[in-house]
Amino acid sequence: MDGFETLIYEKSDHIAYVTLNRPQALNVYNIQMRDDLYQVLGAIKDDSEVRVVIFRGAGEKAFCAGADLSEFLSAPSPIVARQARFGRDVWGLFLSIPQPLIAAVHGYVLGSGIEIMLCCDIRIASEDAKFGLPEGGLGILPAAGGTQTLPRAIGMARALEMLLANRRLSSEDAYSTGLVNQVVPKNKLLETAEEMAKKIASLDPMVVRNAKQAVLRGLDLSLSEGLELERRLAMGLRGCKTELGER
Ligand code: COA
Numbered sequence: 589m590d591g592f593e594t595l596i597y598e599k600s601d602h603i604a605y606v607t608l609n610r611p612q613a614l615n616v617y618n619i620q621m622r623d624d625l626y627q628v629l630g631a632i633k634d635d636s637e638v639r640v641v642i643f644r645g646a647g648e649k650a651f652c653a654g655a656d657l658s659e660f661l662s663a664p665s666p667i668v669a670r671q672a673r674f675g676r677d678v679w680g681l682f683l684s685i686p687q688p689l690i691a692a693v694h695g696y697v698l699g700s701g702i703e704i705m706l707c708c709d710i711r712i713a714s715e716d717a718k719f720g721l722p723e724g725g726l727g728i729l730p731a732a733g734g735t736q737t738l739p740r741a742i743g744m745a746r747a748l749e750m751l752l753a754n755r756r757l758s759s760e761d762a763y764s765t766g767l768v769n770q771v772v773p774k775n776k777l778l779e780t781a782e783e784m785a786k787k788i789a790s791l792d793p794m795v796v797r798n799a800k801q802a803v804l805r806g807l808d809l810s811l812s813e814g815l816e817l818e819r820r821l822a823m824g825l826r827g828c829k830t831e832l833g834e835r
Pocket of ligand 1: 612657699722726
C-alpha cells in the first residue's frame with residue numbers, strides 16, 4: 589500500500605509504520621489526511637501480519653499541529669467544513685483497531701495531533717514535545733474524541749484546564765500527568781518506539797489483542813462487568829489454544 593498524499597505507510601517484521609507526512613505545514617490534519625488515514629486504518633485492521641503499529645510525524649518541528657486552519661477557514665462555513673472533515677468516522681475506526689498502537693511524538697502536538705496520539709495505546713514523547721488543545725480559542729470543540737479521551741488519560745480537572753484555559757504541557761508535564769508513558773531524547777524516539785514494538789510483536793498476537801480489548805473495553809464497564817469480560821476473553825484464549833493443541 590503506497591501512494592498516499594499525506595501519509596507514508598510501511599511494514600516490516602510485523603510492525604506497521606504510519607508517518608503523518610505534511611512537514612511543510614507541521615503535519616496538520618486536512619480532509620485528504622482523513623481519507624488517507626481511513627484507508628490505512630482499515631487495511632491495518634484487516635491485516636493479520638500487522639501485530640503493532642507506530643505512528644509518527646515527518647520533519648523536525650511537529651508530530652501534528654492540529655487541524656488545517658487554511659482549509660477549515662476557506663470552507664463555505666465552519667459547520668460545513670466540520671461536517672466534511674468528520675463525516676467519515678475515522679476516530680471510531682481508530683479506536684476499534686485490535687492491534688496495539690504506539691505514538692512516537694515530537695515537537696508540536698496540538699489539537700487533532702494530541703487527539704491522534706490519544707487514540708494510540710502507548711505514547712512516547714521526545715524531550716522537545718509540546719502539547720495543547722487550542723480549539724476553545726478558535727471557537728470550536730475538539731471533535732476527534734479529545735473531550736472523551738483526554739480526561740480518561742489525565743483526569744477531569746487537568747483535561748478541563750487544557751481545554752478551557754489552553755494550558756500547554758511540556759514533555760515533563762505530559763509525563764507527570766500520565767499523558768505519555770515516557771520521555772526520551774529526540775534522537776532516541778524512533779529507536780525506543782521500535783524496541784517497544786518488537787517486544788509486543790514477539791508475543792502471541794491473540795494474547796496481545798485480548799489484553800488490549802480487556803483493558804480498553806473494561807474502562808467503560810463496571811468492575812463486575814469488567815471481570816466478566818476478562819473471564820470470557822481468558823476462556824476464549826484457552827479454548828482457542830486447546831483446540832489448536834488438539835489438531
Ligand atoms: N493549519 C494550516 N497551516 C498551518 C497550521 C495549521 N493549523 N499550523 C501551522 N501551519 C503552517 C504555517 O502556515 C506555516 O506555513 P508557511 O511556511 O507556508 O507560512 C508552516 O505551517 C509553519 O508554521 P509556522 O507558524 O511558521 O511555525 P512556527 O514554528 O513559527 O509556529 C505554531 C508553530 C504551531 C506555534 C504555529 O504554527 C501555530 O500556532 N499554528 C496553529 C496551531 C493551531 O491553532 N492548530 C489548530 C488546532 S485545532
